[in-house]
Amino acid sequence: MAMIREVYRHLFKKRATVLYPFKEREKVHLPTDFRGKLAFYRERCIGCGLCFRVCPSETIEMITDEQGKRPIFYLDRCTFCAQCEEICPVDAIEMTADFEFVGFNRKETLLK
Amino acid sequence: MSTFSIPIGPQHPALKEPESFTLTVDGEHVVGAKVRIGYAHKGIEKAMESRTYIQNIPLVERICGICNVAHTVCYTQNVEYLYEKSIPRRAEYVRVVIEELNRIHSHLLWLGIVGHEVGFDTLFMYVWRDREVVMDLIELLTGNRVSTAMNTVGGVRRDLTPDKMTPLRKGMRLLEERTKYYRKIALDEPTVLARAKGVGVLTPNEAIELSAVGPTLRASGIKADVRMDDPYAAHDEVPFNVITYDTCDVFGRLIVRIDETLESIGMVQYCLDNMPSGPIRMRLTNTPPIGESVSRVEAPRGEDIHYVRSNGTEKPARYKVRSPTLGNMPAILEMLTSKGDYVVRIADIPVVIAGIDPCMCCMDRSIRFIDPSREKEWVWSWDQLKKYAARR
Numbered sequence: 001m002a003m004i005r006e007v008y009r010h011l012f013k014k015r016a017t018v019l020y021p022f023k024e025r026e027k028v029h030l031p032t033d034f035r036g037k038l039a040f041y042r043e044r045c046i047g048c049g050l051c052f053r054v055c056p057s058e059t060i061e062m063i064t065d066e067q068g069k070r071p072i073f074y075l076d077r078c079t080f081c082a083q084c085e086e087i088c089p090v091d092a093i094e095m096t097a098d099f100e101f102v103g104f105n106r107k108e109t110l111l112k
Numbered sequence: 113m114s115t116f117s118i119p120i121g122p123q124h125p126a127l128k129e130p131e132s133f134t135l136t137v138d139g140e141h142v143v144g145a146k147v148r149i150g151y152a153h154k155g156i157e158k159a160m161e162s163r164t165y166i167q168n169i170p171l172v173e174r175i176c177g178i179c180n181v182a183h184t185v186c187y188t189q190n191v192e193y194l195y196e197k198s199i200p201r202r203a204e205y206v207r208v209v210i211e212e213l214n215r216i217h218s219h220l221l222w223l224g225i226v227g228h229e230v231g232f233d234t235l236f237m238y239v240w241r242d243r244e245v246v247m248d249l250i251e252l253l254t255g256n257r258v259s260t261a262m263n264t265v266g267g268v269r270r271d272l273t274p275d276k277m278t279p280l281r282k283g284m285r286l287l288e289e290r291t292k293y294y295r296k297i298a299l300d301e302p303t304v305l306a307r308a309k310g311v312g313v314l315t316p317n318e319a320i321e322l323s324a325v326g327p328t329l330r331a332s333g334i335k336a337d338v339r340m341d342d343p344y345a346a347h348d349e350v351p352f353n354v355i356t357y358d359t360c361d362v363f364g365r366l367i368v369r370i371d372e373t374l375e376s377i378g379m380v381q382y383c384l385d386n387m388p389s390g391p392i393r394m395r396l397t398n399t400p401p402i403g404e405s406v407s408r409v410e411a412p413r414g415e416d417i418h419y420v421r422s423n424g425t426e427k428p429a430r431y432k433v434r435s436p437t438l439g440n441m442p443a444i445l446e447m448l449t450s451k452g453d454y455v456v457r458i459a460d461i462p463v464v465i466a467g468i469d470p471c472m473c474c475m476d477r478s479i480r481f482i483d484p485s486r487e488k489e490w491v492w493s494w495d496q497l498k499k500y501a502a503r504r
Binding site for chain 2: 002003006007016031032033034035053054055056057079080081082083086
């Protein structure tokens with residue numbers, strides 16, 4: 001009974017939850033340091049492989065293309081720890097604010 | 113008089129995580145309790161041996177989602193002990209801020225769960241709504257609500273910039289007001305008092321004997337807190353009171369946790385006012401020197417102990433985690449057993465189990481024994497472990 005006044009007061013207040021996937025998407029606020037989907041800039045990459053060494057979940061695989069060594073990212077394994085972004089000496093990896101990127105198969109979440 | 117056993121779990125609506133309790137009952141009274149742990153064994157320790165020190169940080173964070181900061185602080189300072197280096201002072205302050213925010217969020221979560229277990233769902237709803245305030249602050253500081261990814265070997269990864277301090281101060285004021293309100297509710301509300309007073313009694317002697325940890329121990333009147341007894345990070349400078357309560361029951365644990373939340377809010381405010389300037393991390397080599405070390409941290413649930421042995425390579429040779437729930441497991445069996453005037457009813461079981469703030473998944477790697485020298489591996493049940501402990 002001690003909370004009854006609080007309960008009545010909240011009858012006239014706004015809803016505390018956000019109806020996220022269907023309505024009110026604009027109310028979803030992301031912090032500035034949010035760690036979302038990776039973005040990779042091929043032109044900056046020097047192929048040092050540091051990101052490959054710090055990745056805890058084997059998201060990153062080093063391959064060789066026509067410009068030399070480079071990483072590819074299996075984002076279905078990514079834990080979004082951002083250690084690769086932090087260690088990259090040339091800022092070729094960036095964490096974006098995009099968090100809605102599920103796919104029906106692994107090819108869709110592979111970032112090249 | 114005949115008694116019979118009822119099994120609870122591993123899958124049971126009253127338990128949030130898979131754990132098996134076997135309770136011997138005589139009518140409504142519980143006269144004996146046994147637990148079988150190991151249903152959520154994740155193999156983290158073994159996995160850590162095959163990863164480098166920096167790759168292990170996100171893994172350690174996932175030992176427990178709720179007290180992830182306590183685990184990463186414990187891990188990173190453990191590795192820093194191996195290097196025998198101390199991190200920049202500012203990093204230590206940021207660690208304390210994050211750790212205490214984590215504690216506030218964990219204690220409010222627990223308060224809601226206890227409200228739910230005693231059948232007071234209104235409390236559960238409102239506490240969890242206010243918990244969103246601290247979740248948003250953690251998100252603001254670290255970029256994520258739960259997995260903070262803030263600590264790294266040699267410091268912290270993100271700085272606490274001045275523009276983040278204003279919302280942090282505002283949030284702390286709001287939380288302080290709300291927590292005081294919930295303290296009043298807990299003291300006044302007959303529903304809570306009837307379900308929590310005199311339930312799950314653990315006398316001070318039993319608490320010491322069974323090596324209970326954290327708020328469970330402090331609610332039995334024992335003044336023990338790693339932050340005070342063996343200060344780590346910036347805890348040697350940040351003032352706070354060790355909260356104890358002498359009712360030795362679930363009600364005491366409730367009050368201890370609410371008061372600790374208030375202390376944590378005070379500690380965050382002190383850290384914001386007295387934050388030293390300087391760098392937030394230092395670079396260390398990939399390979400710590402050969403050696404071993406133990407680190408202790410006061411997690412929201414109690415004392416968290418990590419052990420590491422380094423063989424000079426970039427991967428640990430052995431890592432061991434003792435998470436706080438394991439320390440509280442013998443105590444919970446004692447609390448669930450009626451003796452003399454103290455009676456445990458079947459209806460009290462959920463609130464007694466919830467009273468220690470159990471985190472089964474945290475604990476469940478701890479009962480597997482591996483002896484590399486003899487290439488032997490075995491799993492012990494709780495009984496075998498107790499027998500072993502008694503022989504020692």
